[in-house]
Amino acid sequence: MNVLSIGNSFSQDAQRYIHGIARADGEKVNVFNLYIGGCSLARHYRNMLSGEKIYSLEMNGVSTGFFVSLSEALLSREWDVVTLQQASPESTDYKNYQPYLDRLTEYVRRCSPKAKIVIHETWAYEDGSQRLCERMGYSRRGEMFEDLSEAYALAAKAVDADLLIPSGELFEKLVESGITEIHRDTFHASLGIGRYALGLLWYAILTGNDISDNEFCDFDEEICREDIELIKECVTECCEM
Numbered sequence: 001m002n003v004l005s006i007g008n009s010f011s012q013d014a015q016r017y018i019h020g021i022a023r024a025d026g027e028k029v030n031v032f033n034l035y036i037g038g039c040s041l042a043r044h045y046r047n048m049l050s051g052e053k054i055y056s057l058e059m060n061g062v063s064t065g066f067f068v069s070l071s072e073a074l075l076s077r078e079w080d081v082v083t084l085q086q087a088s089p090e091s092t093d094y095k096n097y098q099p100y101l102d103r104l105t106e107y108v109r110r111c112s113p114k115a116k117i118v119i120h121e122t123w124a125y126e127d128g129s130q131r132l133c134e135r136m137g138y139s140r141r142g143e144m145f146e147d148l149s150e151a152y153a154l155a156a157k158a159v160d161a162d163l164l165i166p167s168g169e170l171f172e173k174l175v176e177s178g179i180t181e182i183h184r185d186t187f188h189a190s191l192g193i194g195r196y197a198l199g200l201l202w203y204a205i206l207t208g209n210d211i212s213d214n215e216f217c218d219f220d221e222e223i224c225r226e227d228i229e230l231i232k233e234c235v236t237e238c239c240e241m
Contacts, residue, residue, distance in 0.1 A: 003031045003081040003206065004073060004115075006104065008039040010088055010122045012058060013189035014167060017199035017216065019060035024216035025209060031202075033058040034073055040087035041100035044070070048107055074111035081206055082108050083165070085120040086155070088187065089135065092147035094154045105159040116162035118206070121152040123168040129186035145172055165205050166238050167198055173234040179227055192221030193231065200235045211235055 005011035015031045022029035034055040047054055048070050057066045090096040124144040125132035138144045145168050156164040174182050182194040189195045204211045212232055
């Protein structure tokens, strides 16, 4: 399976462990990320029009050192999945998604007609963080999640997406389960727990495989066995929704 994310640092977080998780199951999943930090749908759309080689290309969680245009990436191979997402600060208001999401989706379908279109729901910031309270204007993470969840649901419906990956929902479940170390700077995913949980969710959603017995454990930051099992339970719950 070949997966391309038209994303930013949040898809970078999600992709870090997917290839390794798949290998632990005897599966081959190659994930590629078109990385520009904080890139919004509006900027992706402008990049589509300009054709600039402005994206840092990442493969299986590691930078390749190459810069490519959106069209080059889409035409470089036959993609099974292409994911789209909004920049996190703009994710809570659906008006920020359009008309860019529609135009980008049309372009993806022209360039890669066999690919499934998948919407990647991003996540809320840490409770009490400056970004949550001052930049976004929320008093609780749950408020931010409610708004972004509604916006992403509208986005998935608007483009008739094949799948939605509920990363935001997963982070809420992790917090409810008592796992709080999901961020590394109050908004990006932590290098261990956060990225591992996202990788498991993406792998499970995209392949349909059960992750309960997956033994991947090559983390950039240590995760205890108890938390690994709790993460698997939360991921399974999200997949069953």
